[in-house]
Amino acid sequence: MATRSHGSIVDSTQYRDFVLFIGLALMWGTAFPAVEAALSYMPPLLIAAVRFDLVGLFMLGYALMATESWQPSTRGDILAIVGGGILFVPVGQGIWYIGQELTTSALSGLMASLMPLFTAVWSWILVPEDRVTGESLAGLSIGFAGVLLVLIPGATPLFSQGILGKLLIFVSAIGTALGSVLIRRAENRISTPAVTAWSMLLGAGLMHVLSPAIGESLSDVTINATVVLAVGYLTVVSTALAYTVYFTLLNRRSAVEINLVHYLFPVVTIVAGYILFGETLPQPAIAGFVLIAAGFGILKRRVIVAELGNRDSRDHQ
Incomplete structure (x- = not known):
């Protein structure tokens, strides 16, 4: 009887985490179509700034209620906040939005x-400890072959707006990834939600x-139902609620496992972009996505297998 009860608890937890x-x-995934809708009525940096003004305040409140360490007090805390405030928000969101304005939500x-x-x-x-092995080189090579397929212009001119948009998003992704690694190395003492909140507020201020x-100018903003719903959705659902869910999962699962979500929400974006805007993707871009996912899987195969094995052993304890 106890075994069945324990098993039902495990199954319930796994089902809840899956949901x-x-x-x-x-x-x-639906954040990208929401940005696409807002871009018709509001400049990209202003969208990102307003979004992270509101969400930064929400996340700071969340950190105050959910954690004990929310005030920056060490050099590591400051480095993590500055790294996030510069690389995550203006680079990771502001430049990304500018790039998306020149391309499509599906490709973004x-x-x-x-x-x-x-x-x-x-x-x-x-x-x-992450230095090169033969397996790592194979994964990196396959992944970058996928990157090239995503970036190739296809039938468009080499220096078209679409290519510029891809390059801006490419630079944004590089900067955001660097920020995530630097924050992990900063050895901050305050909680992750607090670092996120302070970084969002700093980044929003920089974008203003x-x-x-x-x-960009406030005169470029058109206030209507579409932009209010789009920015509201980005703020409440795609950021505030999404980060709350992310941190909830992070308390129970490994970061490696959770961050695999990056390979699922592009599918959501592509479907939403097609339904809402009739956007389609060239076949080389889709093939590139498959290679990028495969390259990452090879590069981090041992870590993923180890994390999944640890999770299974915890679930059966």
Whole structure:
């Protein structure tokens, strides 16, 4: 009887985490079409700045209620916040939005699959224990072959807006991945939600400064139901609620396991982009996504297998 009860608890926990994982993929995957809708009525940096103004305050409140360590007090804390505030928000979101304005939400979502690969590359460069092996080289080679397939212009001119948009997103993904590795190496003492909150507020402030510097103006904003719903969805669902779910999962599962969601929400984005905007992807880009996922799987195969094995052993204890 006890065994069945224990088994039902394990099954219930696994089912709940699976539902949360799928929910996280849906919330983050649908952020790209929401940005696409907002871009018709609001400049990209302003969208990102307003989004992270609101979410930063929400996340700070979450950190105050859910954690004890929310005030930065060490050099590591400051480094983590500054790294996140510069690389995660202005680079990871602001530049990404500018790039998406020049391409499509479907392609933008697809290029999110670059994040785990680039994070692994920066970790390989900056963390000694992640240095090269034959398996790592094979994974990196396959992954970058996929990157090239995603970036190739196809039938479009070499220097078209679409290519510029891809390159901006490419640079954004590199910067965001670097930020994630630097934050892990910063040895901060405050909680992850607190680092996230302070980084969002710092990044939002920087984007408010950069927005007029690149020619954006409040006069470019059109307030209507579409932009209010789009920015509201981005703020409440795709960020505040999504990060709450992310941190909930992070308390029970490994970061490696959870971050595999990056390979699921591009699928959500592609479907949503097709339904809402009639967007389609060229076959080379889809093939590139498959190679990127395969390259990451090879690069981190041992870590993934070890984490899944640890999870199974914990579940059966």
